[in-house]
Amino acid sequence: MTEFVLVAGAWLGAWAWDEVVPELRAAGHGAHAVTLSGLAERQGVEAGQRTHVADVVDVIEGLDLRDVVLVGHSYAGIPVGQAAGLIGDRLARVVFVDSNVPADGESFVSAWPDGRAMVEKSIAENGGFWAPLGAAEFEGQGLDAEQIARIVADATPHPGTTLTEPAEVARPLGELPTTYIKCLLDGEEPNADVAALLKSERWQLVRMDTGHWPMFSQPRELARILLDGGRQRRDAV
Template identity: 75%
Template sequence: MTQFVMVAGAWLGAWAWDEVVPELRAAGHGAHPLTLSGIAEKRDVQGAGQQTHVRDIVDEVERLDLRDVVLVGHSYAGVPVGQAAERIGDRLARVVFVDSNVPTDGESFSLGWWQGQEKFEAELAANGGFWVPLAAEDFEGQGLTDEQIARIVAGATPQPGATVTEPAVLERPLGALPATYIKCLLDGGEPSDDAAKLLAGSEGRWELVRMDTGHWPMFSQPHELAQILLKAAAGES
């Protein structure tokens, strides 16, 4: 029995997995969607940073005494999930990165921002130290219906800025872990350079899976995403 611990990307809580969880449980597995500190129903938690999010994930695994764990990180959440994966030791079965960032030791999420770190961090400062959620028009072209976009926008909450500016801390190469990387093709045809490097240098421990959808597959293709997660847990390509 695999135990899936699933973390959605920036601005989103455990609710983002509502359409994926039932399929995993129907297949006989445990499914534990997790809201990180400072977001959604935990938005009142003060002072949350990236290492807070790493601890959130590790603490959930240990609190529930989970074994045979598949950690799933979407988008931003790939950064704390990748760090948590090496900290849960032999409880880990696999990591699944869903169109996500991956952590690099000593580097922050903001460092790789497409408009540049300085501009990104200036935007955080201008918004009281928070990363403001996207507007509805920013989700266009991602395979989402108007109803799905409205649901995401309505549920999104500002992301604490320290979660994206604190550096990652890794004790060993991420490529040493068993992992699946899911690339959502409407958000770009190839994985980012750091993920591509890990895929190429992992000596078969990392697998690349492509989905013909946008960056939020838990909304646009929840059934297909659930099936990929089940295959990853079973070691199937």
């Protein structure tokens, strides 16, 4: 039995996987959605980048999970990519869902030069937190009005320190069995860091014809890709 550990991106908690988890469990697998410190029901818990890495590792080790498929969406690719190198032979595969990937010594904001000033300004103006997006910023991402309303209503400010602290990568990402899911409405091609990693024989690319939040817009299709366990065809990159 595969154990899926799912971590959503900025502003979101375990609730973001509510339509994906039942699909994975119905197929006979374990599914564990993680809320990172400082978010959703864990608001008020102080968090830095190291905290978020520990959140993921603690779930896996605390539940003694084996054959783990570790899934990181968007921002969560940063802590998930680090955690993947810390759990040894518990790891079966990493799946990055339209996500950032960690680089040793680099932070989330340093890896996002075009948006760095915007993110840092929001953190400075919101008491050390990155303010959630407004409804208009979810347009054009394959989401209907009800889905957008839910995300906006349930999103919580994201702890700023997790975005500015540098990553510590214990094992090169190119060595890890990995699937990268690119959501085409958020840009047709992976960023340069991901494109370089996709040259590894251990990495493969899967494209989804949807936006940046596929756990809401196409949860069944996303679950199907996860259940395929990386046996997708390798797209040309």
